[in-house]
Amino acid sequence: MQKKTIIIDPVTRIEGHAKITIDIDESGKVEDAKIHVTQYRGFEKFCEGRPYTEMPALTARTCGICPVSHVVSATKAIDEILGVTPPKAGVNIRKIVNLAQMLQSHTLNFYHLSSPDFIYGFDAPKEDRNIFKMMQTHPQMARDGINLRAFGQKIIEDLAGKRIHPTGIIPGGASHKIEESTKEAILEQVPDMLKIAQSALEFFRENLHKFQEEIDYLGAFPSLFMAISNDEGTLEHYNGKLCFMDSEGNILKDKIEPRDYKEFIGEAVEDFSYLKSPYYKPMGYPQGMYRVGALARVNIAKTCGTPLADKELIKFKALNGGKPVLNTFYYHYARLIEMIYAIEKIEELLKCDETMSDNVRSTSTVSYERGVGCSEAPRGTLFHEYHVTKDGIITGVNLIIATGNNNLAMNAGVKQVAQRFVDPKNITDGALNRVEAVIRCFDPCLSCSTHALGIVSSKVEVRDHNKKIIKVFERS
Amino acid sequence: MRVIIGYGNELRGEDAFGVDAIKKLQKLGLENTKLISLHQLTPEVVLQLLDANEIIFIDASYDEKNHYALACSLTEQDNLNLSHHISPKTIIYMLKSLYDKKSKFFIYSMLSCSFDKIKDNKRYKNSIDAVVKQLAQKSD
Numbered sequence: 001m002q003k004k005t006i007i008i009d010p011v012t013r014i015e016g017h018a019k020i021t022i023d024i025d026e027s028g029k030v031e032d033a034k035i036h037v038t039q040y041r042g043f044e045k046f047c048e049g050r051p052y053t054e055m056p057a058l059t060a061r062t063c064g065i066c067p068v069s070h071v072v073s074a075t076k077a078i079d080e081i082l083g084v085t086p087p088k089a090g091v092n093i094r095k096i097v098n099l100a101q102m103l104q105s106h107t108l109n110f111y112h113l114s115s116p117d118f119i120y121g122f123d124a125p126k127e128d129r130n131i132f133k134m135m136q137t138h139p140q141m142a143r144d145g146i147n148l149r150a151f152g153q154k155i156i157e158d159l160a161g162k163r164i165h166p167t168g169i170i171p172g173g174a175s176h177k178i179e180e181s182t183k184e185a186i187l188e189q190v191p192d193m194l195k196i197a198q199s200a201l202e203f204f205r206e207n208l209h210k211f212q213e214e215i216d217y218l219g220a221f222p223s224l225f226m227a228i229s230n231d232e233g234t235l236e237h238y239n240g241k242l243c244f245m246d247s248e249g250n251i252l253k254d255k256i257e258p259r260d261y262k263e264f265i266g267e268a269v270e271d272f273s274y275l276k277s278p279y280y281k282p283m284g285y286p287q288g289m290y291r292v293g294a295l296a297r298v299n300i301a302k303t304c305g306t307p308l309a310d311k312e313l314i315k316f317k318a319l320n321g322g323k324p325v326l327n328t329f330y331y332h333y334a335r336l337i338e339m340i341y342a343i344e345k346i347e348e349l350l351k352c353d354e355t356m357s358d359n360v361r362s363t364s365t366v367s368y369e370r371g372v373g374c375s376e377a378p379r380g381t382l383f384h385e386y387h388v389t390k391d392g393i394i395t396g397v398n399l400i401i402a403t404g405n406n407n408l409a410m411n412a413g414v415k416q417v418a419q420r421f422v423d424p425k426n427i428t429d430g431a432l433n434r435v436e437a438v439i440r441c442f443d444p445c446l447s448c449s450t451h452a453l454g455i456v457s458s459k460v461e462v463r464d465h466n467k468k469i470i471k472v473f474e475r476s
Numbered sequence: 477m478r479v480i481i482g483y484g485n486e487l488r489g490e491d492a493f494g495v496d497a498i499k500k501l502q503k504l505g506l507e508n509t510k511l512i513s514l515h516q517l518t519p520e521v522v523l524q525l526l527d528a529n530e531i532i533f534i535d536a537s538y539d540e541k542n543h544y545a546l547a548c549s550l551t552e553q554d555n556l557n558l559s560h561h562i563s564p565k566t567i568i569y570m571l572k573s574l575y576d577k578k579s580k581f582f583i584y585s586m587l588s589c590s591f592d593k594i595k596d597n598k599r600y601k602n603s604i605d606a607v608v609k610q611l612a613q614k615s616d
Contacts, residue, residue, distance in 0.1 A: 061487060112519060131566070135573045143574050150520035164515040 033418035037275035068101035069377030076373030078171035083367035089357035090173020104152030105378035111145025123430035173361035219328025219413025222247035224290035234305030237376035258374035289408035292380025294334035306344035490588040493536040539587035
């Protein structure tokens with residue numbers, strides 16, 4: 001048999017554009033598989049020469065889904081450049097907005113992008129495996145998703161000015177205090193939102209038994225995990241030090257100051273993708289593959305620090321006897337726990353007296369030539385590093401985007417699932433869906449990581465060992 | 477009530493058509509009309525449409541030949557391959573299937589192939605004026 005390559009293009013139900021190639025060897029078995037991120041943006045370059053004050057607004061444009069994360073990391077980087085410590089109220093407002101964004105982003109992934117697979121199964125006809133069918137058969141679930149997202153988006157709008165590309169998170173803190181009426185309106189909705197998030201997790205758990213093969217083969221492998229962690233060991237998304245854990249649960253290195261990230265994270269470039277491949281430097285490339293995002297965070301956290309999420313975390317950690325959970329499929333599980341946590345934490349922060357203080361911002365002028373801002377975005381750890389002149393003009397930018405951190409792991413996942421499910425002699429839609437689904441587990445935001453001009457095709461191509469196309473499958 | 481939604485990205489040239497049309501409509505103080513300006517259509521938008529008996533979507537649509545022509549199309553490229561934003565068709569379907577709301581709806585699309593900058597300011601503004609005029613008359 002000739003060597004062949006199968007290409008899945010585009011990968012569907014994710015944010016951004018990517019294709020997958022599957023190489024078939026001469027004996028007819030899957031030899032390798034890769035995800036190619038076909039977008040390109042270039043934010044790091046065109047930010048050069050701009051005043052530092054523009055960076056939160058500029059970098060927020062990286063994404064329409066997680067702009068809050070970029071604003072938070074950008075303002076934290078500028079805090080360092082200014083040498084300011086934001087007041088507690090400013091920090092708490094940032095935390096609430098960041099959590100609200102995580103909630104709406106995880107909600108979108110679960111209800112609108114991934115749940116068709118959970119409801120109808122990976123082998124269901126593709127005509128049924130979509131949100132339209134879900135609205136017919138599970139209308140309450142669809143309404144729940146809408147309500148939960150609206151809750152998160154409204155918090156972002158009320159506290160930070162706009163749902164997309166918010167302007168209220170600024171260097172030194174936040175632009176305005178939280179009004180008492182806003183606080184009450186949010187708190188009033190918390191019980192209903194918690195019920196929705198809990199029922200989503202219950203639904204997922206009740207259906208897990210149907211997906212044992214996906215749990216076992218959709219990216220189930222040892223890897224390192226990275227997240228920011230705090231002194232208490234509770235789930236953390238805003239402030240903390242970097243922590244690397246191995247697949248046995250051993251801490252390889254923790255208490256790393258985010259500004260020292262380059263000592264521990266290398267960025268490799270491969271010619272098949274515009275997405276860089278970060279790795280844990282002490283172990284080298286590609287052995288230093290690590291995962292970030294919800295799965296990494298709940299593996300690294302000892303507790304969530306909120307009651308309902310903690311109950312769920314105990315059950316989650318029991319999945320692998322207290323050791324890190326290695327199955328990529330469980331990213332969905334981890335996100336659902338984080339949704340519950342986010343609602344509880346928003347309530348806790350709003351009820352904190354200091355959050356309602358008038359003192360929401362500290363001010364200063366340029367004091368340092370370099371600043372690094374780091375936070376946990378929905379998809380993982382996000383780094384913004386800026387260099388400025390003494391007049392505050394940007395001379396250098398390095399961004400490590402959350403999705404990028406998972407690049408090596410996404411490729412490992414695609415290869416594993418292709419080798420398990422793709423039969424080159426009989427390529428089924430269910431098999432191709434699973435290859436996409438492993439990517440969807442990571443909920444990648446490729447628009448954040450790079451960017452394309454947006455023309456997408458919808459086909460699977462089979463190529464021989466000379467990369468000549470010999471067969472094409474239409475995908476959509 | 478009539479709801480008019482203009483959506484697009486103001487940093488992407490003529491993609492801002494819907495948003496710019498809403499800005500102009502805001503100055504007219506149309507009665508019984510709610511105006512919504514958005515970056516993109518997302519699922520929770522439906523909650524703002526539950527009271528609407530007529531919904532009007534204004535956006536820019538890619539077309540290489542008929543630059544600045546006004547059109548109405550419900551054709552979608554990837555209606556099953558959802559990403560993080562959705563189409564007017566999905567919004568209407570959500571209203572009907574989830575909330576039993578069968579509103580009348582119209583789409584005003586300006587055809588454009590320039591999503592980097594506004595290519596011809598005069599023709600761009602004329603297209604906005606044409607939509608605004610029609611919607612203002614409809615209000616009367």
